[in-house]
Structure formats: C-alpha cells, structure tokens
Amino acid sequence: MINVTPDEEKAIVDSKGKYRWSITPYYASLMDKDDPKCPIRQQAVPALQELMEYPGAEPDPVGDTVYRKTNRVVHKYPDRVIMLVTEVCAVYCRHCTRKFHTTNVSGTYFEENETLSWDLDFDYIASHPEIRDVLRTGGDPLTYGDERLEWIISRLRQIPHVEIIRIGSRYPVLLPQRITPEFCAMLDRYHPIWLNTHFNHPKEITPESAAACDRLLRHGVVVQNQTVLLKGINDSLETMQELLKGLLKIRVRPYYLYHCDNVTGVSHFATSIEKGREIMKGLIGHMTGFAVPQYIITTSLGKIPLWEEQVHQDEQGYWLDNYQGKTMRLQHTGTDE
Numbered sequence: 001m002i003n004v005t006p007d008e009e010k011a012i013v014d015s016k017g018k019y020r021w022s023i024t025p026y027y028a029s030l031m032d033k034d035d036p037k038c039p040i041r042q043q044a045v046p047a048l049q050e051l052m053e054y055p056g057a058e059p060d061p062v063g064d065t066v067y068r069k070t071n072r073v074v075h076k077y078p079d080r081v082i083m084l085v086t087e088v089c090a091v092y093c094r095h096c097t098r099k100f101h102t103t104n105v106s107g108t109y110f111e112e113n114e115t116l117s118w119d120l121d122f123d124y125i126a127s128h129p130e131i132r133d134v135l136r137t138g139g140d141p142l143t144y145g146d147e148r149l150e151w152i153i154s155r156l157r158q159i160p161h162v163e164i165i166r167i168g169s170r171y172p173v174l175l176p177q178r179i180t181p182e183f184c185a186m187l188d189r190y191h192p193i194w195l196n197t198h199f200n201h202p203k204e205i206t207p208e209s210a211a212a213c214d215r216l217l218r219h220g221v222v223v224q225n226q227t228v229l230l231k232g233i234n235d236s237l238e239t240m241q242e243l244l245k246g247l248l249k250i251r252v253r254p255y256y257l258y259h260c261d262n263v264t265g266v267s268h269f270a271t272s273i274e275k276g277r278e279i280m281k282g283l284i285g286h287m288t289g290f291a292v293p294q295y296i297i298t299t300s301l302g303k304i305p306l307w308e309e310q311v312h313q314d315e316q317g318y319w320l321d322n323y324q325g326k327t328m329r330l331q332h333t334g335t336d337e
C-alpha cells in the first residue's frame with residue numbers, strides 16, 4: 001500500500017524480536033504512498049529511532065507498574081482505576097506510552113498472561129468502595145469481541161459503587177468498522193459509559209471515523225479525545241487547530257493534550273514543553289473553550305497540567321492576561337464572608 005523507504009525497511013527488519021508492528025488496511029489506506037513523513041505513516045510504521053538510546057528514557061516513567069494492585073488494575077488516584085484488559089492493539093502506535101506492555105515483544109505488565117483469573121481484579125474493585133470510575137484500557141479493549149466486553153461491563157455493573165465505566169480505545173481511528181451498531185447497542189444497555197479515543201492528526205478524521213463516533217454518540221456514549229503531542233506529526237499550531245476544529249465537527253470533545261513521555265522507544269517523538277505551551281497559547285481564547293484540551297504531563301505522581309497560569313497576583317491584587325496579550329487588573333473580587 002506504500003512504497004517503503006530503505007530506512008523503514010531497515011527499521012522493520014531490525015525491530016524484529018524487539019517491537020511488534022501491525023497496521024490495519026483501513027489505517028494504511030490513509031497513508032501517503034510516497035512520503036515517509038506522512039503523519040499516519042510515522043505513527044504506524046517502525047522507525048530506526050525506536051531502537052536508539054535516549055537519555056532518561058524508561059519503559060514505565062508514569063509508574064503504571066508501581067500502582068498495579070492486581071494483574072489488571074492500576075489504582076493511582078483514590079476514586080478511579082484503570083483496568084488493563086489486554087496488551088493487544090489493532091495498530092501498534094509507535095508512540096505508545098505503554099510501549100513496553102503493548103509493543104515490546106518480551107514485555108508485558110501482566111504477571112502471567114491475560115488469561116489469569118479476572119475474579120482477583122473484580123474483587124479488588126468490589127472491596128474498594130471509594131472506586132466510582134473504572135476505565136478499561138490496555139492495549140485496546142476493543143480487540144476483544146462484544147461478548148467478552150459485555151461480560152466485563154456486566155461484572156462491573158454488579159458492583160454498586162462503580163458509577164461510571166470508561167473505555168479507552170483507538171478503534172474509532174484505527175479500525176472504525178469495529179464500532180458496529182450491535183456493539184453500540186450493547187454499550188447503550190450499561191450507561192453511563194464514556195469512551196475516550198485518540199485522534200492525533202486531522203487526516204484521521206474521515207467519513208469512516210466520523211461515522212463510528214456518530215454511532216457511539218447516538219447510543220448515548222460520550223466520546224472524548226486524547227491527543228499526544230508528537231514531533232513532526234502535530235506539533236504545529238495550525239495542525240492542532242485543524243485537528244480540534246475537525247473534532248468539534250464530528251461532536252468529539254477534546255479532553256487531554258498529553259506531553260509525550262520519555263518512554264523507551266518513543267523519545268524521538270517528544271517535543272519541548274515550551275512547544276506545547278506555545279501551542280496552548282495559540283488555542284486558549286482563539287478557539288471556544290470546549291475546543292481546547294488540557295495540556296498534561298503524566299508522571300509517577302499523576303497527571304499534572306503544564307499550562308501556564310493566565311492569572312498573576314501581587315500586592316495590588318490579581319492581574320489577568322487575555323489571548324491577545326492584553327493585561328488588566330481585576331478591580332473587585334468577591335469575599336468569602
């Protein structure tokens with residue numbers, strides 16, 4: 001489907017035994033045949049940089065493995081957990097933050113494998129009444145069939161304190177045909193369900209991906225988007241604005257813009273924080289508030305916003321900066337009495 005360059009070919013050969021790769025025909029159909037810099041190609045075709053060493057790179061800088069309580073449950077924040085239901089994905093995104101778990105041939109967070117009893121995971125959630133939000137992620141949960149996914153959701157729904165169920169899936173972008181009416185109808189029976197997907201570039205917004213999101217939305221599933229800031233892919237204000245505008249047109253709400261973590265095999269995609277802040281500066285106020293994601297870095301201490309405050313305080317009170325760079329002093333504020 002593409003004319004593979006000598007570098008891409010070498011990367012595919014050299015990554016054998018180290019990193020998996022897999023690309024759906026649909027996602028490959030979005031690739032530029034001849035341009036190795038194509039944003040779709042760069043996300044999916046192995047690159048030589050993945051095999052190079054970068055200072056400070058770690059397999060798990062965000063500490064998923066530190067906070068793992070059972071085979072699949074990562075409990076980092078008091079009221080919500082993620083459930084790593086699988087390590088399999090439709091496309092192995094080259095920039096995956098869980099590259100060790102998903103893409104590294106000899107790596108996984110699972111102690112044995114994904115067949116290890118699920119009772120331990122459900123029992124953990126059931127015995128922690130503070131957990132009100134379970135996010136099923138992976139790998140990509142939608143690699144499972146509907147029946148298995150429904151079984152997991154129904155087990156979670158038997159736990160009274162689990163109020164919301166979230167799904168993290170890139171299928172709307174990588175294989176939108178997987179979002180069938182039957183799948184959406186199944187989710188519709190277990191609300192409230194939220195789905196976070198992962199569009200990184202406006203080229204990914206196609207009639208097919210739009211239709212997949214529309215099917216979810218029509219079945220009451222709230223669809224939000226998490227983008228990773230990626231060097232050479234979406235690290236320009238123009239591309240980011242186009243992506244965000246495109247998401248609003250398909251009724252997908254931008255949620256997070258992740259700073260790319262220094263993950264082993266991923267470091268070459270990481271931009272500076274200054275770049276991310278510069279992009280945020282070009283978004284806030286220039287676009288409606290609900291087009292603007294939160295710029296976040298994920299750390300072992302949790303997700304932390306990286307956006308600079310637009311409010312400063314001195315002895316005269318508060319100073320406010322607007323999107324055009326104008327500053328004003330806030331004359332009167334309320335009191336707490």
Ligand SMILES: *Cc1c(COP(=O)(O)O)cnc(C)c1O
Binds near residue numbers: 067074076077081135
């Ligand atoms: C990202 C994440 C969550 C969900 O965080 P939100 O900010 O609520 O979206 C929960 N648990 C872990 C371990 C996470 O990494």
Ligand code: SF4
Binds near residue numbers: 089091102
């Ligand atoms: S689909 Fe998600 S979990 Fe899978 S490789 Fe891509 S970013 Fe990682």
